[in-house]
Amino acid sequence: MTKTHTELSVPALLERMAEIPSLSDRYDDARALPEPQLRDLPILTKDDFRGALPDVLRVARSRQHGSIVLGSGGTTSTPKLSFIASGQLIEAIAAEWSPLDHRDVLVNYDTPGRLSSSHNFFNAVAHQAGAVTIPLGAVDEAQLGEWLDFVGLLDATALNATQSQIGNLLEFYERTNRKPPAFKKLLWTGEPFGDRALETVRRVLPNAELHGVYGSTETWVIGHNGPGCAMDTFHLMPYQHVELEDGAILVTNLHPECVNPVVRYRLGDLGEFTRCACGREDAALRVMGRDDPQMKFLSILVTPQEIVEATRLHPAVSDVQIALFDHGSPAERMELRIKTARGVDPAEVERAVHRTVLTQVYRLGYEVETEAPNAFAVRAVDRFTVNDRSNKTPLVVKDSPLA
Structure with a gap:
């Protein structure tokens, strides 16, 4: 499905992409068609975007x-x-x-x-x-x-x-x-x-x-x-x-x-x-x-979203951030940071979330319990790591300790 209000001209888009030599040849097949449609054009990714920077300048x-x-x-x-x-x-x-x-x-x-x-x-x-x-x-x-x-x-x-x-x-x-x-x-x-x-x-x-x-x-x-x-x-x-x-x-x-x-x-x-x-x-x-790919942690593939969904099963959890330390090394570990509702015991919520996540995300639970029991922790915090340039709060951060 598609949604737009402005007239879309595929030939005009092809002309625009001809201005980007690093990407232009990817559109040759579409240019050869008598009436190219939008679906005939390739999907661009963030890597394509990054590689085209000199042309865009x-x-x-x-x-x-x-x-x-x-x-x-x-x-x-x-x-x-x-x-x-x-x-x-x-x-x-x-x-x-x-x-x-x-x-x-x-x-x-x-x-x-x-x-x-x-x-x-x-x-x-x-x-x-x-x-x-x-x-x-x-x-x-x-x-x-x-x-x-x-x-x-x-x-x-x-x-x-x-x-x-x-x-x-x-x-x-x-x-x-x-x-x-x-x-x-x-x-x-x-x-x-x-x-x-x-x-x-x-x-x-x-x-x-x-x-x-x-x-x-x-x-x-x-x-x-x-x-x-x-x-x-x-x-x-x-x-x-x-x-x-x-x-x-x-x-x-x-x-x-x-x-x-x-x-x-x-x-x-x-x-x-x-x-x-x-x-x-x-x-x-x-x-x-x-629409993020899976990430590898403790030799298994997991998605951040499935960890978040398991965490949010606890009614006292209001927000979640995943912190990875030494990611990709034998000593890698994950700290699941949570913010909790007022009036609850943070330590009790930490224990409950730890148990739930390792049960719900069973691949993660198996690896932690059998291979690396100290590689996964849950901590209730008052604040998350924030990007000091954009002030966004990323879901996943690397090597970002909190006081």
């Missing part, structure tokens, strides 16, 4: 609209470089998703610099709406109280951040007995909105509206949602063409200012087309998790 330098170099990637990898038109496609986005207006004062809590995309993006969203922007960026907890007191003087009405940041920030207000600003709107992107953050929002700011965008640094914004929408469901931008290939999300960016070779690009997520809870008639995209 040359394309960017040939354009008249200017481009910004950005980076994507989690704490387990170095940033993958990407290009976006300097205007960030903001007019096309604002025509579909414009949660702010000129009366708003937005606290931009996404980290600036280091090739991170979100800070620049939300500044542009606010500018397009005529709103006042406070480009604060993420603040270390030691200085957070002082900065938040300052923000409170500016009558802030909106906040943008990752869901991790939103949850942590509101919990800080609670922990320090501060009254949060009257945030009426919370804008988010970068990672799925988890249950823990959502519960915190509903507890601390019960009347706040949630407005999210879904996409990647490579594809740019694919879809959006707002009040009344399911948190995992997004309405597609007209300039994006989305296909599902055995559940994997493929994206073709049709915007004329698109610089990257986003043609049937395999994003790395799984999805399905659905009707959104908000009642809109158009089909929306539900994002169902990562």
